[in-house]
Amino acid sequence: MPEPKPKSPISSTRWMLGYLMREKAIFIPSLAALFLTAALSLAFPWFLKELIGNPTDALKSGVDPQEVLAKSNRVVLELVAVLALQAIVAFFRVQGFIRAGESALNALRHDLFAHLIRLPMSFFQEQRSGALSNRVSSDLSLVRETLLTTVPQAVRHSVILVGGLVFIFIASWKLSLILLGSVPFVVLAIAIFGKKVRKHSKEAQDALAEAGTVIEETVQGIADVKAFTNESFEGNRYERSLGRFLTVTFRGAKIRAAFLAFIIFALFGTIAFVAWFGARMLANGEISNTNFIWFILFSIFVGASLGTFPEIITQLQQTSGATERLRELLNMTPERTTGDKEVKLVGSLGFENLSFRYPSRPDVQVLTDLSFAVSPGQRVALVGPSGAGKSTVFSLILGFNSPESGDVMFDGRPSSTLALQAIRSQIAIVPQEVLLFGGSIRENIEYGKPGATLEEIQQAAREANAHQFIESLPDGYETIVGPRGTKLSGGQRQRLAIARAILADPRILLLDEATSALDSESERLVNEALEKLMAGRTSLVIAHRLSTVRHADTILVFNQGRIVESGTHDELLGQNGTYRFLVETQLV
Ligand SMILES: Nc1ncnc2c1ncn2[C@@H]1O[C@H](COP(=O)(O)OP(=O)(O)OP(=O)(O)O)[C@@H](O)[C@H]1O
Ligand SMILES: [Mg+2]
Numbered sequence: 001m002p003e004p005k006p007k008s009p010i011s012s013t014r015w016m017l018g019y020l021m022r023e024k025a026i027f028i029p030s031l032a033a034l035f036l037t038a039a040l041s042l043a044f045p046w047f048l049k050e051l052i053g054n055p056t057d058a059l060k061s062g063v064d065p066q067e068v069l070a071k072s073n074r075v076v077l078e079l080v081a082v083l084a085l086q087a088i089v090a091f092f093r094v095q096g097f098i099r100a101g102e103s104a105l106n107a108l109r110h111d112l113f114a115h116l117i118r119l120p121m122s123f124f125q126e127q128r129s130g131a132l133s134n135r136v137s138s139d140l141s142l143v144r145e146t147l148l149t150t151v152p153q154a155v156r157h158s159v160i161l162v163g164g165l166v167f168i169f170i171a172s173w174k175l176s177l178i179l180l181g182s183v184p185f186v187v188l189a190i191a192i193f194g195k196k197v198r199k200h201s202k203e204a205q206d207a208l209a210e211a212g213t214v215i216e217e218t219v220q221g222i223a224d225v226k227a228f229t230n231e232s233f234e235g236n237r238y239e240r241s242l243g244r245f246l247t248v249t250f251r252g253a254k255i256r257a258a259f260l261a262f263i264i265f266a267l268f269g270t271i272a273f274v275a276w277f278g279a280r281m282l283a284n285g286e287i288s289n290t291n292f293i294w295f296i297l298f299s300i301f302v303g304a305s306l307g308t309f310p311e312i313i314t315q316l317q318q319t320s321g322a323t324e325r326l327r328e329l330l331n332m333t334p335e336r337t338t339g340d341k342e343v344k345l346v347g348s349l350g351f352e353n354l355s356f357r358y359p360s361r362p363d364v365q366v367l368t369d370l371s372f373a374v375s376p377g378q379r380v381a382l383v384g385p386s387g388a389g390k391s392t393v394f395s396l397i398l399g400f401n402s403p404e405s406g407d408v409m410f411d412g413r414p415s416s417t418l419a420l421q422a423i424r425s426q427i428a429i430v431p432q433e434v435l436l437f438g439g440s441i442r443e444n445i446e447y448g449k450p451g452a453t454l455e456e457i458q459q460a461a462r463e464a465n466a467h468q469f470i471e472s473l474p475d476g477y478e479t480i481v482g483p484r485g486t487k488l489s490g491g492q493r494q495r496l497a498i499a500r501a502i503l504a505d506p507r508i509l510l511l512d513e514a515t516s517a518l519d520s521e522s523e524r525l526v527n528e529a530l531e532k533l534m535a536g537r538t539s540l541v542i543a544h545r546l547s548t549v550r551h552a553d554t555i556l557v558f559n560q561g562r563i564v565e566s567g568t569h570d571e572l573l574g575q576n577g578t579y580r581f582l583v584e585t586q587l588v
Contacts, residue, residue, distance in 0.1 A: 020151070038159035047078065109140065112329065153312055179270060189259055197314050204248045214234070260310060343410075347411075348409075351409070356370075372563060378554065389558055398429070427510060428509055436497075444496055445500050456503060498533050502532070549569055565579050
């Protein structure tokens, strides 16, 4: 992912609040409850003041001790009543915040995923497998912590701070101003340390995501890891990532600790100074006994709240690193949704003077001034050496990438005038390496036409020569295929992919023939299935088998991004060119 432009914690907090506000009905009452409980927590010093203040004054003026006791009892009872009220409100407040926070997070997860799957293919081609999902999940967990813990904390302490300040200003504005003298130190410290904390948090998140990626890559390629006995190699790779994470975290911890130590010193230093100064005021009669007690009690609360702000701000700084990336992701331009959505393709297809380079590798010209035309129902084979650009032709047809110049034409119309959805929904692809999803066989075939009935699915499986083997499995169509279809053989996976394509009933068929040889029986079954699939549809086949090429209406021979020869098998053999060479060296 590209490095996003830094945004302030304020803008990131506002953005998170936007998500919380989607749950207005829960969030606003919870916020009100939070204000109430925070305000009520100021009752504690208030009642303490009453308890201490009244008796001392009363005793001094020689009032009956019994009366003082009775008054104390009343004050304590009132305090207990307030605490009980606070507890009840807190019960609803805590629940409300969790509901609002988790719902906001789900909304965010939903937005992210919905946006992510609509991003252009070029975005995914540049991602390392696993890096993206790890990144997003670690960023989301940071946002979660902030939404559920830090935001309520920040609100509560703001209320206590403001309320407490009002009380201490009433008690003694002079002492209050001295106490507030520590605020510039806190602000200064935040300015100095905040940026560093944010930078380190970002590095730590990166390092952790990196470690997560190692796990994901290793698990995905576990067969290769074991076959090459590379367990310790992968172990070391993981260890190194973890080591990097620790180093960065330790460095960040140092800054965070220095930050806090400084704040604590500044804050408590100020409080000590205030106490000292207050004592002098008391001695000089500049402040009453009651007001001094009042001031000390409330300033403890004010000080404690003030003391939590550096932590809160550090956390918000960290989170703003994470939200920046999430927002950047949400701001990326998705695939176009323009063009004719209703078009029904007849099935003719062509490239017109098309040139293409992958955006990620702009110095390599992959396709150069490519032109060809396929009529409806025709069968065309694409052959040529590895890296010639055959698969790239498919990805341009599917609109995964856009041409640099020239056009892909469907029924004589440039593809840019048709909606991507409309194009793709009328094309089916049977890829070289069939990847199935972890569900059942039925679900995997249904993927070609979501909502298809079991009869339709079985009919497609029959035509794909897959019904028999599926029925012979103990769970039949409900058999779970294992992660990425690993519980099935290569030929079986291919026939499922063919069944899926038959069910999709496309006008145009793209087939990337498997390079790995199947045994002759599987090959016969697969070929039969393919024949049924290709019948009556425009088919483009990247061919690796002579049998496929022979039956093609036209063969396009690719070399270095150009079509160097085209014609039927017999015509091309007679030309003594690249095709003949490919056939003689058994490359097709
Ligand atoms: N995502 C990508 N980003 C950058 N370059 C790519 C990408 N995919 C393919 N290429 C490059 O484009 C060229 C054509 O690749 P392509 O996959 O189309 O070849 P191919 O003819 O299908 O080869 P094969 O027969 O081995 O499958 C190659 O040089 C390849 O390195
Ligand atoms: Mg290829």
